[in-house]
Amino acid sequence: MDLGLSGKRALVLSSSRGLGLASAKALAAEGAEVFMTARSGDKLDAAVAEIVAAGGRAHAFAANLTKDADRIFAEAERTMGGVDILIANTGGPPARMAAEVPDEDWMPQFEAMVLPVFRLARLCLPGMRARGFGRIVTIASSGVIQPIPNLAMSNALRASILGYSKTLAAEVAKDGITVNLVLPGRIRTDRTAELDAANAKRLGKSAEEIEAAAVSAIPAGRYGKVEEFGDVVAFLASERASYITGSKIAVDGGAVRSV
Structure with a gap:
């Protein structure tokens, strides 16, 4: 199946390793140009080199997502000429029981995990609307459906992204833009x-x-394997997924038991 990703331009956050890197690889393998960000320049350069060696198009930009979201977007636009696809991936907070999280720990994690997703979505939307095509895919967690023990901060903060994404999906569907979450188990x-x-x-x-x-x-x-996860992200970012929006797709081997 041709996913229709050839020539599309994707900004992939936190993509030097793990699920972000797997998503970037899957998109590049389908012909998309990927702009990859992370704080670690060395790991990021190695990830980009791997994609380029495999015949893909990729760019590296080392930056702190919490502080540099505007710079990341501006550089992605300058480098690729636009952003058609946003893969919003942010790091996870420390493992904590709900009753153990002090008040002062919430805001820094919100600013690191959640606010960059909202900000970059807002920055990407005007160009997506003008082109009549856009994909916003957020990597969240199965904890937004079935809370995971000892991950109280992740369960709570990622749930806010779920509510935002569902709201945004309804606002921009008429513009050819889809907004979905992928929930890794x-x-x-x-x-x-x-x-x-x-x-x-x-x-x-x-x-x-x-x-x-x-x-x-x-x-x-x-x-699960990271490649299995990346393939789902690539599909949701593609033209073939144009009628899927406002959805949350679990990639968890059936671990979440709700229907």
């Missing part, structure tokens, strides 16, 4: 390993025991 990434280690420490178990328990609750019987 247990995908094998550095972040997942960090969370397993945090839960192991909290519960006095080994990381291997934590992973085994997690796998036992996943109908697919395994952690």
Whole structure:
């Protein structure tokens, strides 16, 4: 299937590793030009080099998403001539129980995880509207459907992105713009390993025991691959997904049990 991504221009946030990198690779493999951002310049350069070596078009721009959202957008526009696709990926907060989060920890995490998504969506919309095509795909978490223990901050803050995205989707659908969320479950990434280690420490178990328990609750019987996740993002960003908007798509091996 031709996804119709050839010649499209994608801004992919936090894309030096993990789900962001997998999304950038999938988009580039389908012919999109990708503008990749992260704080780590070395990791980002290596990621871009990998995509270019595979025949894709990619650019690196090291920046702090919390402070530099306007600069990131301006540089993406200057480099590619426009942004047709926004893949909004932001880092996750520390693992915490709900009753343990002090008041002063909420705002910095909101400014790091949530506000850049809102700001960059707003910046991208005028160009998308003018061209009659746009895709805003946010990488969130299955925790917005089924809250994940010990991830109170992520569950709460990512849920605000869900509400925003659903509202925005209805406002811009007539302009040829779709707005969707992709909700990863247990995908094998550095972040997942960090969370397993945090839960192991909290519960006095080994990381291997934590992973085994997690796998036992996943109908697919395994952690997901980043490539499987990236392919879903690429589809939602494509012309073929033009009638999917305001949706949340779980990529979790069936772990979320709600209907």
